[in-house]
Amino acid sequence: MSAPLVVANLVVAGSGTGVAIVDDVSFELDAGQVLGLVGESGSGKTTLGLALLGYARSGTLIASGRIFIGETEVTSSSTGVRGKLITYIPQSPASALNPVLRLHTQLLECVVAGEENPESIIDQVLREVALPTDRQFLRRYPHQLSGGQQQRIAIAMAFIARPDVIVLDEPTTGLDVTTQRQVLETIRRLVKDHQVSAVYISHDVAVVAELVDKVMVLYSGKVVEYGEATEVFRQPKHPYARRLIAAVPDLAGNRSPVGILGGAPSPFTRPPGCAFHPRCDIAVDECQTRTPELVQLSHGHFVRCPRTGITPPALTSEKAALLTRDDSVALSVRSVSVSYGKHTVLQDIDLDLVGGQCTALLGESGSGKTTLARAIAGLQPRSSGSVIFDGADLAPGVRERKKEQLRKIQYIFQNPYESINPRRTIQETLIASYQFLCGKPKNSQELIAEALDSVSLRRESANRYPDQLSGGERQRVAIARALIVNPEILICDEITSSLDVSVQASIVELLQRLQRERKLTLLFVTHNIALVRHIAQDVAILESGHVVERASIADIFAFPKHPYTQRLIADAPSFDPARGVA
Amino acid sequence: MLKMIGRRLLLSVVIVWVVTSIVFLATQALPGDAAKAILGREATPDRLAQLRQQLGTGKPVLEQYYSWINKLVHGNFGTSLASNQPVWTYLKPLILNSLTLMLIAAVVSASIGLLLGVLTAAKRDSWLDHFTTVVTLVLAALPEFVIGVTLTWLFSTGVFHWLPAIYAGAPGQSAWRSPTQLVLPAMTLVIAVTPYLARMLRGTLIEVLETDYVQHARLKGLPERVVMVRHAIPNALGPVIQVLALQFAWLAGGVIIVEYLFRFPGIGTAVANSVATRDLPVTQALAVFFALFYVTVNLLADLLTLVLNPRVRTAS
Amino acid sequence: TQAASPTPGGTLRVGVTGGSSKDSLDAHSPTSDPDIARAISLNSSLATYDTNHKLVMALASSIKPNKNATEWTITLRSGLKFSDGSPLTSADVIATFSRIVTQKKDGAESLQGIDFTKTVAVDDRTVKVILTASDSTFVDAMAYYANGIVPANYDPTNPVGAGPFKFKSFTAGQQSEFERNPFYFVAGQPYVDSLILIDFGDDTSRVNALLSGQVDAIDGLPSAQAPIIKASGSYKVLESRTGGWIPFTMRVDRAPFNDVRVRQALRLLVDRGQMVRQVLGGHGTIGNDMYAPFDACYPSKLPQRKLDVAKAKALLKAAGKSNLKIELVTAPIAAGAVEAATVFAQEAKAGGVTVKIKKLDTNAFWNNYLKWDFAESFWFTRDFLPQTAAGSLPTSPYNETHWANAKFISLVGKAKQTSDQKTRCSLIQQAMTIEYNTGGNIIWGFPNQLDAYSTKVQGLVPDKSGIPLTSFGFQKVWLTK
Amino acid sequence: MPVAFRSLRMKIGVGLAGLVVLLAIFGPSVAPHDPQEFVTMPFAPPGHLLRFGGDYLGRDVLSQFLFGGRQILLMSVIAALVGVGLGAILGIFAGFRGGRFDEFIMRSGDVVLAFPQVLLALLFISVTGPNLTVVVFLVAVGHAPRVARVMRGATLSVSERDYVKSAMALGMPTWRIVAQEILPNVSGPLAVEVGLRLTYSIGLISALNFLGLGTQPPTPDWGLMINDNRIALTIQPWPVLLPVIAIALLTIGMNLISDALARASAGLDRQVNA
Numbered sequence A: 001m002s003a004p005l006v007v008a009n010l011v012v013a014g015s016g017t018g019v020a021i022v023d024d025v026s027f028e029l030d031a032g033q034v035l036g037l038v039g040e041s042g043s044g045k046t047t048l049g050l051a052l053l054g055y056a057r058s059g060t061l062i063a064s065g066r067i068f069i070g071e072t073e074v075t076s077s078s079t080g081v082r083g084k085l086i087t088y089i090p091q092s093p094a095s096a097l098n099p100v101l102r103l104h105t106q107l108l109e110c111v112v113a114g115e116e117n118p119e120s121i122i123d124q125v126l127r128e129v130a131l132p133t134d135r136q137f138l139r140r141y142p143h144q145l146s147g148g149q150q151q152r153i154a155i156a157m158a159f160i161a162r163p164d165v166i167v168l169d170e171p172t173t174g175l176d177v178t179t180q181r182q183v184l185e186t187i188r189r190l191v192k193d194h195q196v197s198a199v200y201i202s203h204d205v206a207v208v209a210e211l212v213d214k215v216m217v218l219y220s221g222k223v224v225e226y227g228e229a230t231e232v233f234r235q236p237k238h239p240y241a242r243r244l245i246a247a248v249p250d251l252a253g254n255r256s257p258v259g260i261l262g263g264a265p266s267p268f269t270r271p272p273g274c275a276f277h278p279r280c281d282i283a284v285d286e287c288q289t290r291t292p293e294l295v296q297l298s299h300g301h302f303v304r305c306p307r308t309g310i311t312p313p314a315l316t317s318e319k320a321a322l323l324t325r326d327d328s329v330a331l332s333v334r335s336v337s338v339s340y341g342k343h344t345v346l347q348d349i350d351l352d353l354v355g356g357q358c359t360a361l362l363g364e365s366g367s368g369k370t371t372l373a374r375a376i377a378g379l380q381p382r383s384s385g386s387v388i389f390d391g392a393d394l395a396p397g398v399r400e401r402k403k404e405q406l407r408k409i410q411y412i413f414q415n416p417y418e419s420i421n422p423r424r425t426i427q428e429t430l431i432a433s434y435q436f437l438c439g440k441p442k443n444s445q446e447l448i449a450e451a452l453d454s455v456s457l458r459r460e461s462a463n464r465y466p467d468q469l470s471g472g473e474r475q476r477v478a479i480a481r482a483l484i485v486n487p488e489i490l491i492c493d494e495i496t497s498s499l500d501v502s503v504q505a506s507i508v509e510l511l512q513r514l515q516r517e518r519k520l521t522l523l524f525v526t527h528n529i530a531l532v533r534h535i536a537q538d539v540a541i542l543e544s545g546h547v548v549e550r551a552s553i554a555d556i557f558a559f560p561k562h563p564y565t566q567r568l569i570a571d572a573p574s575f576d577p578a579r580g581v582a
Numbered sequence B: 001m002l003k004m005i006g007r008r009l010l011l012s013v014v015i016v017w018v019v020t021s022i023v024f025l026a027t028q029a030l031p032g033d034a035a036k037a038i039l040g041r042e043a044t045p046d047r048l049a050q051l052r053q054q055l056g057t058g059k060p061v062l063e064q065y066y067s068w069i070n071k072l073v074h075g076n077f078g079t080s081l082a083s084n085q086p087v088w089t090y091l092k093p094l095i096l097n098s099l100t101l102m103l104i105a106a107v108v109s110a111s112i113g114l115l116l117g118v119l120t121a122a123k124r125d126s127w128l129d130h131f132t133t134v135v136t137l138v139l140a141a142l143p144e145f146v147i148g149v150t151l152t153w154l155f156s157t158g159v160f161h162w163l164p165a166i167y168a169g170a171p172g173q174s175a176w177r178s179p180t181q182l183v184l185p186a187m188t189l190v191i192a193v194t195p196y197l198a199r200m201l202r203g204t205l206i207e208v209l210e211t212d213y214v215q216h217a218r219l220k221g222l223p224e225r226v227v228m229v230r231h232a233i234p235n236a237l238g239p240v241i242q243v244l245a246l247q248f249a250w251l252a253g254g255v256i257i258v259e260y261l262f263r264f265p266g267i268g269t270a271v272a273n274s275v276a277t278r279d280l281p282v283t284q285a286l287a288v289f290f291a292l293f294y295v296t297v298n299l300l301a302d303l304l305t306l307v308l309n310p311r312v313r314t315a316s
Numbered sequence C: 001t002q003a004a005s006p007t008p009g010g011t012l013r014v015g016v017t018g019g020s021s022k023d024s025l026d027a028h029s030p031t032s033d034p035d036i037a038r039a040i041s042l043n044s045s046l047a048t049y050d051t052n053h054k055l056v057m058a059l060a061s062s063i064k065p066n067k068n069a070t071e072w073t074i075t076l077r078s079g080l081k082f083s084d085g086s087p088l089t090s091a092d093v094i095a096t097f098s099r100i101v102t103q104k105k106d107g108a109e110s111l112q113g114i115d116f117t118k119t120v121a122v123d124d125r126t127v128k129v130i131l132t133a134s135d136s137t138f139v140d141a142m143a144y145y146a147n148g149i150v151p152a153n154y155d156p157t158n159p160v161g162a163g164p165f166k167f168k169s170f171t172a173g174q175q176s177e178f179e180r181n182p183f184y185f186v187a188g189q190p191y192v193d194s195l196i197l198i199d200f201g202d203d204t205s206r207v208n209a210l211l212s213g214q215v216d217a218i219d220g221l222p223s224a225q226a227p228i229i230k231a232s233g234s235y236k237v238l239e240s241r242t243g244g245w246i247p248f249t250m251r252v253d254r255a256p257f258n259d260v261r262v263r264q265a266l267r268l269l270v271d272r273g274q275m276v277r278q279v280l281g282g283h284g285t286i287g288n289d290m291y292a293p294f295d296a297c298y299p300s301k302l303p304q305r306k307l308d309v310a311k312a313k314a315l316l317k318a319a320g321k322s323n324l325k326i327e328l329v330t331a332p333i334a335a336g337a338v339e340a341a342t343v344f345a346q347e348a349k350a351g352g353v354t355v356k357i358k359k360l361d362t363n364a365f366w367n368n369y370l371k372w373d374f375a376e377s378f379w380f381t382r383d384f385l386p387q388t389a390a391g392s393l394p395t396s397p398y399n400e401t402h403w404a405n406a407k408f409i410s411l412v413g414k415a416k417q418t419s420d421q422k423t424r425c426s427l428i429q430q431a432m433t434i435e436y437n438t439g440g441n442i443i444w445g446f447p448n449q450l451d452a453y454s455t456k457v458q459g460l461v462p463d464k465s466g467i468p469l470t471s472f473g474f475q476k477v478w479l480t481k
Numbered sequence D: 001m002p003v004a005f006r007s008l009r010m011k012i013g014v015g016l017a018g019l020v021v022l023l024a025i026f027g028p029s030v031a032p033h034d035p036q037e038f039v040t041m042p043f044a045p046p047g048h049l050l051r052f053g054g055d056y057l058g059r060d061v062l063s064q065f066l067f068g069g070r071q072i073l074l075m076s077v078i079a080a081l082v083g084v085g086l087g088a089i090l091g092i093f094a095g096f097r098g099g100r101f102d103e104f105i106m107r108s109g110d111v112v113l114a115f116p117q118v119l120l121a122l123l124f125i126s127v128t129g130p131n132l133t134v135v136v137f138l139v140a141v142g143h144a145p146r147v148a149r150v151m152r153g154a155t156l157s158v159s160e161r162d163y164v165k166s167a168m169a170l171g172m173p174t175w176r177i178v179a180q181e182i183l184p185n186v187s188g189p190l191a192v193e194v195g196l197r198l199t200y201s202i203g204l205i206s207a208l209n210f211l212g213l214g215t216q217p218p219t220p221d222w223g224l225m226i227n228d229n230r231i232a233l234t235i236q237p238w239p240v241l242l243p244v245i246a247i248a249l250l251t252i253g254m255n256l257i258s259d260a261l262a263r264a265s266a267g268l269d270r271q272v273n274a
Ligand SMILES: Nc1ncnc2c1ncn2[C@@H]1O[C@H](COP(=O)(O)OP(=O)(O)OP(=O)(O)O)[C@@H](O)[C@H]1O
Pocket: A014, A021, A039, A040, A041, A042, A043, A044, A045, A046, A047, A048, A057, A058, A059, A060, A203, A266, A267, D271, D272
């Protein structure tokens, strides 16, 4: 009997252009084995995952290749395969569950036709994913569940049919660490109990490392490295895989994450030759013209790079040199409370930002991090309390603040895809901000050049529109927009969470440099505990509207006091390539 | 949700009140009075004075407004100046006729529109889709009087002689009783409305068909028919209902021209007549009717949308 | 070829132009076409006009004046009955006259001269009418369709009359249904059992109704449709020469029309042939700026006025009105009215006159009726003296041109009191000549009345009155099977 | 934008609408006759001298047609621009400011919408008499609340974007945020609305002319032509057909253009070549 899942030379292409989105992918998977599929956003992970079910999104088509599940071939029209032999857990269950249908209806649809007792199957699977099984619960609509519950419903739907193969597309993205841990455990258990083969898609290397047996690294639609997880994570051979792994922040704090400059190309802007060569530190001229083949280095370990033998230059990160600590407080928050209507979101918050330091504000989704940051910036009216800056109480709303105060405190938003006006060039965006707060610039050319330089953007970017830039570049523009007015305090609200790890790492490096050079005071809002260690000097932990713990970085990891903090640290997936899989 | 519905109801009442008040005041501003309009050419000063006295026009506006509102609250629309009947007696059969026509048009066009919309969305980019797109585009571009004139020529006077060209049902007799005479007016309205519905539904459905939950339903291995009926259509109905409502509210206006073309005794005839004869009580009653119709249709659409949306329905 | 003898029975359905919710059944105040059709169908006057616009007796067997026309003796036919079977007597005649005058009905002006204190019913069939002044045209008032005889206890919401049909149902602006009046004074008539009048606001839908067989006859066929109707085997066109007219009316008391040279110039700028051709599609006869063409005394010897741009320009120049700019008020008050205004505006350009058209809805038009400086009007066929009484004397209710020529007034007054046909004609011709030379009307033509009917309808013949469908003479109509 | 112009829809749309607009603009200079001149019998059928025959007064149909587009197009354009302008301003501010202001604007819109436009037109026209300004004004006022709804929706989603918040964080005044941050980003739906409202304007104005409330004779006008010559549609269809075809082509063209714009702003056609 052949392996449960066999994929041979799979190609998915854009139906109009014929450009390959997923190019020539082959692999095999045994029962009970988990394959991790990693790569940056846009590398084709979802496309590949869907293709395994014989499905192509509109605008794309499966151009060639064959897929077998056991003896059965998967084609786009084969019935009785999709949803039966192979099932899918979607990237975002919130949008993948039909909002107008009850859970029961949606679960029932997954039961294979002809089953004797569908209710008992549903019952059993719900138990397995630790969800209630009563009627009342099943009569609910998706919006009546929490994000974690929605995700578990999606998992249950995939297991109801008792498939041979499951494709999981980033099933934990967007969940907080504790829920993520539970979900991962559920998946692991189910895979083992039912001996299914699983394809686990994620851009979060740390999560993948916890779960998988094999790993496949995709770059711009092509497999660049494929092999046993332990081997790939410990000794990545492809320069991209190596850099990708080095970019993952390490919870233990043994090494700093190192970013990759630039962004991953989309299939339509893919450079000739090796698609990675523009970002590669060991590329030679040949890489620009010749597309390398996937070759087997050792048994079951494949790499698509002709220069695997070369020893790469050591990765240096600008290790945060210990700053001299002066304990002057730049801004202090005193018993601030904020509520939305009757619902109080923040309660009596006290917080000090020490001058020239980076203070991290850590907490789970919904704990009120953004609300606090916005209240400081004057975007969110507070119901009580004060924010002291420069010896004066800042007015609650931006409209009442003086221009000088506005200039000194700058706010950077989470999502670089939304925070820059798409209808203006970068230059216009930067100038508009400067002009409003500091008046007409004397030499705008120079000003722009300086601002772009400070965030390591090429000067040509000035005349581009945001959609001509990658996510990382956009976030740099957003930072430049804040820096151009020469602020004293930067409030960064999750500015790296919508970016790929490789980009995240380089933004963190940038912030560190700026902090040092400009003596900036930072408030760094994040839910990523591993990242905190690499950027901040102080931490405040926020739990449902209360600051539960405030400490220095060293202290918080060594001696977390509050049980909530302890749980956060325990649940965070830790990734240490030296140890390989956790 | 009850609170929401209550709020909507209250707002609707306010809107009707504002509209009717404006109409009342606006109609008072009309130059010339009913007496002159009724007498037309024969309006010699003697006769005018006599008729004016008979009609009781010429009191202060506020006084008239107050007594009008007062009567209105008690369901009394006053007496038509032109026909000297109670307004409601005069308007009731006309309103019923128009509602009959609009209801037929609404039901037929909604069914055809929905069917076409679903078919074209399901078979996107097929020849059926392209053909329907072109046809609906052209039909939507034709003014309804052109459609009406063409239909009459085609089915009644020119090519075929299948259907009556105009409505000549006995007055007072419900329009239901003369079904063949309803065909052409209804068909005209249907052709004027359906293209919008079909195009709108197609657009919304295509959007819905691109959503993650539809994709997921397909990945569950559900047949396309089930995906469409169970997953896609219910989600497309929300926005479509709003458009349906707007289109049906539009019918109230479109019916005026269609009634004129087919000599259909309905509110369109009443509107033209009452304005021409300065029959203020009738004009005002009609404005109340139109505002009520608009508000009711929209209210129903809003409620339906609310009911279709479990998020709102389940909110306590 | 008409069938030899009328066959009784059947329902006649007629499409009539116009109608609105203000329509009524009142025998004495018809305003719209459907009103007139109803008044004529439900009522009879004492006299009437035949199809050649000759006066003939109807309910009366004779109407005789005394020497100086101050006293008229009306003798009714014998055995007259109203549609409810009650007898029609001389008392009803007097009651009718009094109703019309006291309630200021449409015919009030024509009966204004009656001295009710002296007028008496001599017996059941004889009325002696005493006038306050001598009036040789009194008999014309007796033939007016809006002066039908009604019972003394007349109720217009449930009307009883002496017309060929009796009332069954009526919905204003929509349709009216009547049945044969068994007591109608002409034996055997009407032939049809019932009559349905359907109101139409729109020309096209009226024609469509005929073409799709929903009505048997329509009035007011648009001239453009005539060729098709003629060509088809199943429908016929009824074309009648009439003395109806659609004048341009200039107020002779207002500048610039108070200058006779301006009036004359504008009359000379009209290309009458072109007007009849473009406005009426040729279905009409050209006018000579005088009304009442069927009057026995009409001065046909006066030269036909022709287009003369040079002379018009000279007149305008003499009046100091070169490059005259005037506004012409029009409304769809009659078929062809707006079209005539449009054509005139174009023709006037030749004389350097700019005519700006102001098109109103009919309602707005009547609202300021008689006040417009330069507007349009329409009239049915009338003889000269009744016409002047209605519209050309300072005392007339509809003196659109505000015409108050002293000579004219005295000539008309004399003619009215003259019974001798020849003397009267000479007076009338003198008055008409004044109108011809200096009047305020531009009478460019007399449109033919075009109606259409299905070939199964018999008995409709051309009629000079200008009232459609043989003066709505449905009593003479029968249907072939 | 450039993407929008590349689509086939856009090309056909611009072609059709452009053709009609050019016809309306340059028609008068190529017309064979004075549109007012009486050159034939009323409703004369097409012959070798008069390509499309005569109208109800015996004027040249082709010349009438060539002269008759300017006014209705001009009126429609003005009505559409005024209506969309007004609606956009109200809608954007309502969406951005929210709260009571929003509620007030939207409910006032409901009041206007609850008026049937034709009744409104009949009432107004009987006060003022046929008056082009009033017609344009009425049509524009009818558009405004519909446009406001759409623009409010678009604004709501845009003003949630962080770049608007970022401008707010700088303390920029409302008008400046609206002009610089919101307006450029709702230009897609705005363009769609202009196209859509233009089409509706043409339909509505020709319907008002059809009811005799609009343009005055003898001005050549497509709406009037349809109305005046309708009676002889079966005998001499051209004076009705030509303007109907022109209006239909324009409408189809505008529909295609707004379709293409809508697709472009929704990113549907961007697909695989971005
Ligand atoms: N329907 C489509 N038509 C054309 N191109 C598409 C389509 N869907 C995706 N693509 C392109 O294919 C590439 C791969 O997309 P895919 O969704 O598979 O990426 P991914 O690796 O899952 O990214 P992410 O981590 O963001 O989910 C992207 O560059 C995307 O632009």
